[in-house]
Amino acid sequence: MQFASCVSTEREVSNSNTDPRATYTPPPAGSRSRLSNKTVLNTVSRTHPFSDPKTRDNFILQLRGPRVLNAQAHLIVTSSTGDTLRHEVIPARSLLTGKLLNDPQAASVRDQEIAILQGMNNFFADRHFSEPAVPTGSEQPAEMDSQTWSALREDPGTVGFDYTGAGGAERRLTYVRKLAKAVVISQ
Numbered sequence: 001m002q003f004a005s006c007v008s009t010e011r012e013v014s015n016s017n018t019d020p021r022a023t024y025t026p027p028p029a030g031s032r033s034r035l036s037n038k039t040v041l042n043t044v045s046r047t048h049p050f051s052d053p054k055t056r057d058n059f060i061l062q063l064r065g066p067r068v069l070n071a072q073a074h075l076i077v078t079s080s081t082g083d084t085l086r087h088e089v090i091p092a093r094s095l096l097t098g099k100l101l102n103d104p105q106a107a108s109v110r111d112q113e114i115a116i117l118q119g120m121n122n123f124f125a126d127r128h129f130s131e132p133a134v135p136t137g138s139e140q141p142a143e144m145d146s147q148t149w150s151a152l153r154e155d156p157g158t159v160g161f162d163y164t165g166a167g168g169a170e171r172r173l174t175y176v177r178k179l180a181k182a183v184v185i186s187q
Contacts, residue, residue: 036066037064037065037066037072038064039064039065039066040062040063040064041063041064041065041068041071042062042063042068042117042120043060043061043062043063044060044061044062044120044121044123044124045058045059045060045061045124046058046059046124047059048124048129048159048161049159050077050079050085050159050161050175051079051085051175051177051182052079052080052177053157055079055080056080057077057078057079057080057085058076058077058078058079058080059075059076059077059124059161060074060075060076060077060078061073061074061075061076061120061123061124062074062076063092063116063117063120065092068092068112068113068116068117069092069093069109069112069113069116070092071092072089072090072091072092073089073090073091073092073094073095073120074087074088074089074090075087075088075089075090075163077161077173077182085175085181085182086173086182088165090164090165090166091166092116093112093116094164094165094166094167094168095115095116095119095120095123095164096112096115096116096119097115097119123163128161128162128163129159129160129161129162130159130160130162130172131157131158131159131160132155132156132157132158132159132160133152133158133159133160133172133174133185134152134153134158134160134174134185141185141186143186144183144185147179148176148179148183151176151177151178151179152174152176152183154178155176155177155178158174158175158176158177159174159175160172160173160174160185161173161174165184169186170186171184171185171186172184172185172186173185
């Protein structure tokens with residue numbers, strides 16, 4: 001009596017176009033890596049009222065890339081119904097703070113990577129959300145049109161989210177309900 005096995009190994013499945021009896025040889029180094037610019041290295045999320053005071057929207061920060069230091073942080077804000085309100089890409093190094101931000105050579109690569117991951121963990125801290133998004137007495141930013149500014153001023157229930165964008169610029173993200181769009185106010 002003979003028994004046959006139907007189990008395939010990973011090598012056989014991945015190289016199904018080659019002779020299954022041949023010896024497996026891995027691809028040369030550098031030819032193809034498992035890590036790419038689309039690889040998700042870390043994800044942090046939080047829900048918070050934003051576009052509608054009655055519901056909570058999803059705030060997601062996702063680090064994508066082959067290495068933490070060279071990765072891109074994707075800030076994605078979606079409504080409770082699943083609509084994307086904002087998707088912005090920020091260099092991972094923007095999450096560095098304090099001494100590491102001023103002098104990146106002062107710390108090892110590992111220290112910088114840990115600082116970036118800690119920055120992700122603190123990205124959606126309560127202190128980064130404010131209401132109203134535009135404090136009384138604020139002047140209209142030069143890059144914002146008057147229609148958007150007046151709509152923001154008329155709605156005292158708007159929520160602002162403060163974060164550091166590309167290049168270390170402080171930014172405030174808010175949702176203008178009257179115009180049904182998310183806007184960024186540079187500070």
